[in-house]
Amino acid sequence: MSLPLDDLEQRIALTRPGDTVRGLSFAAVLRLVHQRLGRDEAERLRAPLMQRSPVDFFSYPAVDFLRLLAFASEALQPEFGTRDAALRACGEAIVGTFFESTVGQTLLRLTSGGGDPKRLYGNAPASSSTAVSYGQREYQALGDKRVRLFFKGDLLDRFEADDTLPS
Numbered sequence: 120m121s122l123p124l125d126d127l128e129q130r131i132a133l134t135r136p137g138d139t140v141r142g143l144s145f146a147a148v149l150r151l152v153h154q155r156l157g158r159d160e161a162e163r164l165r166a167p168l169m170q171r172s173p174v175d176f177f178s179y180p181a182v183d184f185l186r187l188l189a190f191a192s193e194a195l196q197p198e199f200g201t202r203d204a205a206l207r208a209c210g211e212a213i214v215g216t217f218f219e220s221t222v223g224q225t226l227l228r229l230t231s232g233g234g235d236p237k238r239l240y241g242n243a244p245a246s247s248s249t250a251v252s253y254g255q256r257e258y259q260a261l262g263d264k265r266v267r268l269f270f271k272g273d274l275l276d277r278f279e280a281d282d283t284l285p286s
Contacts, residue, residue: 127189130274131182138181138253138274142173145184147216148191148209149173155198164190175220181253181274188275217250240266 145165149172153161165172168183188209195205217223226249230242237260244256247270254272261267 127185130185133274134181134185135253139178139251140181140184141175141250142177142179143175143216143220144213144250145169145173145179145187146175147213148187150216151209151212152191152194156194160194164194176222178252181251185274213250222249237266240268243268 145168149161149165152164164187168187169179173179188206191209192202192205195208196202199205199208218227226242226246227239230239230246241258241260244258247256251274253274254270256271257269259267259269
């Protein structure tokens with residue numbers, strides 16, 4: 120997963136005016152920066168993008184999120200060793216924050232299917248659509264313990280993951 124600063128303008132050029140990201144993603148990245156680098160650094164990254172702290176389920180321009188993610192990963196690089204590791208930490212913070220939220224907990228209960236991981240993965244496209252307004256996502260079952268998730272038109276690279284489900 121890579122979002123180098125020299126790639127930022129190319130990614131911004133791919134956005135459409137209505138592309139949005141939920142405030143929860145902004146808040147999770149800013150919280151990680153605050154925890155690792157302090158309040159001043161988190162404020163320095165937030166201030167050019169928004170007047171106040173983001174509200175979790177408000178929608179904000181995807182362009183601003185791309186900028187936040189690029190500059191946060193640059194600032195966090197010394198903490199995590201590489202930009203890719205810093206980006207992964209930002210992604211983990213977003214996912215963790217979502218599943219700790221009331222909406223995330225409810226979604227988990229509704230989609231977990233009594234411990235069936237394929238049902239959870241099968242609902243990933245709809246779940247992802249609650250976080251961003253752009254792109255298309257599809258789920259494909261490949262067997263008892265394998266699935267494939269397709270992400271088309273996404274503004275962020277998805278890290279490569281083993282598509283084998285835990286038994």
